Amino acid sequence: MTTPRTNFIGINVSGEHVRAALVDEHGSIVEGRIGGISKELIPQLAAMIEDLRSLQGSVAAIGVAVPGLVNRQTDRVEFPRDLPSNMVEDLHGELTRATGLRVEIENDANAAAYGEYKVGAGRGSRNLFYMMIGNGIGGAIILDGKLWTGASGFAGEVGHITIDTEGLDCVCGNRGCLETVASAPSIVRRARERLNRDSTSSLSRLALNKSFTAEDVAHQANEGDDFALMMIERTGKYIGTGVASVINLLNIELIVLGGGVMDAGSLILNPIIQEAKRRAFQPCFEATEIVAAKLGLDAAPIGAAMLARDAIVS
Amino acid sequence: MTTPRTNFIGINVSGEHVRAALVDEHGSIVEGRIGGISKELIPQLAAMIEDLRSLQGSVAAIGVAVPGLVNRQTDRVEFPRDLPSNMVEDLHGELTRATGLRVEIENDANAAAYGEYKVGAGRGSRNLFYMMIGNGIGGAIILDGKLWTGASGFAGEVGHITIDTEGLDCVCGNRGCLETVASAPSIVRRARERLNRDSTSSLSRLALNKSFTAEDVAHQANEGDDFALMMIERTGKYIGTGVASVINLLNIELIVLGGGVMDAGSLILNPIIQEAKRRAFQPCFEATEIVAAKLGLDAAPIGAAMLARDAIVS
Numbered sequence: 001m002t003t004p005r006t007n008f009i010g011i012n013v014s015g016e017h018v019r020a021a022l023v024d025e026h027g028s029i030v031e032g033r034i035g036g037i038s039k040e041l042i043p044q045l046a047a048m049i050e051d052l053r054s055l056q057g058s059v060a061a062i063g064v065a066v067p068g069l070v071n072r073q074t075d076r077v078e079f080p081r082d083l084p085s086n087m088v089e090d091l092h093g094e095l096t097r098a099t100g101l102r103v104e105i106e107n108d109a110n111a112a113a114y115g116e117y118k119v120g121a122g123r124g125s126r127n128l129f130y131m132m133i134g135n136g137i138g139g140a141i142i143l144d145g146k147l148w149t150g151a152s153g154f155a156g157e158v159g160h161i162t163i164d165t166e167g168l169d170c171v172c173g174n175r176g177c178l179e180t181v182a183s184a185p186s187i188v189r190r191a192r193e194r195l196n197r198d199s200t201s202s203l204s205r206l207a208l209n210k211s212f213t214a215e216d217v218a219h220q221a222n223e224g225d226d227f228a229l230m231m232i233e234r235t236g237k238y239i240g241t242g243v244a245s246v247i248n249l250l251n252i253e254l255i256v257l258g259g260g261v262m263d264a265g266s267l268i269l270n271p272i273i274q275e276a277k278r279r280a281f282q283p284c285f286e287a288t289e290i291v292a293a294k295l296g297l298d299a300a301p302i303g304a305a306m307l308a309r310d311a312i313v314s
Numbered sequence: 315m316t317t318p319r320t321n322f323i324g325i326n327v328s329g330e331h332v333r334a335a336l337v338d339e340h341g342s343i344v345e346g347r348i349g350g351i352s353k354e355l356i357p358q359l360a361a362m363i364e365d366l367r368s369l370q371g372s373v374a375a376i377g378v379a380v381p382g383l384v385n386r387q388t389d390r391v392e393f394p395r396d397l398p399s400n401m402v403e404d405l406h407g408e409l410t411r412a413t414g415l416r417v418e419i420e421n422d423a424n425a426a427a428y429g430e431y432k433v434g435a436g437r438g439s440r441n442l443f444y445m446m447i448g449n450g451i452g453g454a455i456i457l458d459g460k461l462w463t464g465a466s467g468f469a470g471e472v473g474h475i476t477i478d479t480e481g482l483d484c485v486c487g488n489r490g491c492l493e494t495v496a497s498a499p500s501i502v503r504r505a506r507e508r509l510n511r512d513s514t515s516s517l518s519r520l521a522l523n524k525s526f527t528a529e530d531v532a533h534q535a536n537e538g539d540d541f542a543l544m545m546i547e548r549t550g551k552y553i554g555t556g557v558a559s560v561i562n563l564l565n566i567e568l569i570v571l572g573g574g575v576m577d578a579g580s581l582i583l584n585p586i587i588q589e590a591k592r593r594a595f596q597p598c599f600e601a602t603e604i605v606a607a608k609l610g611l612d613a614a615p616i617g618a619a620m621l622a623r624d625a626i627v628s
């Protein structure tokens with residue numbers, strides 16, 4: 001007979017889905033659940049938690065990763081992306097009351113960074129910068145083994161560093177942000193703009209489709225389509241420009257790149273590394289390793305569970 | 315009779331001058347010396363140190379700020395600006411042997427940041443980002459009361475973040491770096507380019523002069539010259555763009571701006587703050603104070619002395 005283990009529950013809430021996982025103390029997923037997000041978020045989360053709690057061992061705490069900024073002073077969620085404010089702003093309080101368990105709330109990029117740091121591509125390092133490149137571009141900083149969340153919990157917003165002073169308007173109010181050219185929707189926009197002028201690519205027909213996505217571009221690039229390859233490579237150069245600025249500012253030894261845009265694999269990772277090398281200070285670049293994330297969509301729930309675990313221990 | 319105090323010596327070596335100061339344990343300068351830099355740097359420094367040591371109390375350690383990157387593993391100076399490598403690369407070893415005192419070597423922007431943090435504009439804070447805007451643009455990060463020097467001692471190079479992907483070539487090998495448009499020499503270059511087209515400014519005659527400097531532009535701006543004001547304001551906007559990227563990445567509560575370009579005072583500080591406000595995430599901007607440095611050219615020697623003091627204590 002084995003001793004019952006202490007587990008943790010890690011949850012990632014996004015605009016579309018809720019992912020919940022029972023995670024053991026070493027960061028391995030014991031069991032996972034995924035569902036479309038419901039308007040009654042708290043009862044939905046409470047039911048998922050109850051379900052996972054009934055499976056195995058005891059659950060010591062819950063970590064929740066949210067698509068918004070978490071105010072360290074109040075534990076409240078500010079500026080949520082893709083979700084109405086009132087659905088998530090007091091997730092901490094409501095979930096604590098609904099479950100009776102200790103709850104930690106963290107920004108999704110921060111949680112994913114912590115997951116990669118503990119059991120993914122950052123395992124064994126002490127300092128890393130994590131970038132999540134998907135519908136938006138988020139980031140997070142781990143220094144000396146801890147999340148560096150900044151004065152009010154918002155550090156790591158690498159998607160909103162200016163790489164072109166006169167560039168396109170960004171949702172954040174700035175212009176020329178990295179996100180305006182390297183996020184998944186901006187890949188779609190740039191591809192459509194070019195395809196209006198150049199119709200020899202196999203993407204031309206796809207791009208007419210309303211549901212045309214950055215994944216289509218990556219897929220065609222993997223099939224060897226020249227135009228799609230060029231789009232992915234150009235995107236990699238933009239990301240590499242942002243990565244070089246991070247390297248010059250932080251002289252950090254590890255940069256982990258995750259999010260859907262990185263699913264293009266080496267087709268995008270190589271131009272990112274080349275551009276970072278071209279733009280960063282040589283001694284800083286040489287001190288940095290740039291790698292793809294390893295945990296995919298599991299990074300945020302695992303990271304949230306590990307943050308919940310480490311909050312108890314510390 | 316007063317008890318003899320323990321003092322420290324702080325030195326700043328630049329391409330042109332050596333500044334040395336006897337600094338008390340609270341960071342106040344007891345006595346300062348300045349000289350043109352000689353090719354026999356070690357004997358010159360040893361003589362200045364001997365002179366200062368003879369004045370008052372005992373000297374416990376020496377800190378030296380250098381215009382180059384200091385490798386944490388080897389204490390050697392790499393990539394020195396404005397000085398031949400062999401003059402400074404083993405300053406640590408040579409000065410230790412020449413004086414018999416404990417010597418700390420630090421990058422000049424890092425030392426100046428530490429000075430401002432301990433006794434200048436950053437006094438009382440725990441986290442700050444320091445920018446030194448002069449012939450080049452350097453920077454340094456203080457997190458939780460300590461210099462964050464990065465994996466190899468090179469963190470803080472804010473002058474080389476890309477703000478224009480297709481911008482001018484930079485000395486660092488990159489293009490479109492902040493330094494290419496906001497350093498003192500780039501103010502001169504931009505002013506000359508514009509004055510070739512526009513000769514109504516009182517700067518037109520000055521700009522023909524070989525010794526025309528960024529200080530001339532600041533001086534004329536203070537006198538109310540429209541063109542000079544526009545140049546300073548534009549420079550402030552570029553710096554503010556870099557400041558906004560730092561704010562979004564680090565969510566840091568204090569940004570201290572020093573260096574010769576900041577001598578233009580509120581004429582440049584105001585546009586910096588306005589542009590940072592326009593470009594940074596609102597909640598991050600609101601958590602940040604942006605202020606001018608207080609110690610001027612004393613920042614680096616005071617900071618070097620304080621680093622020497624704190625290395626003994628820790």
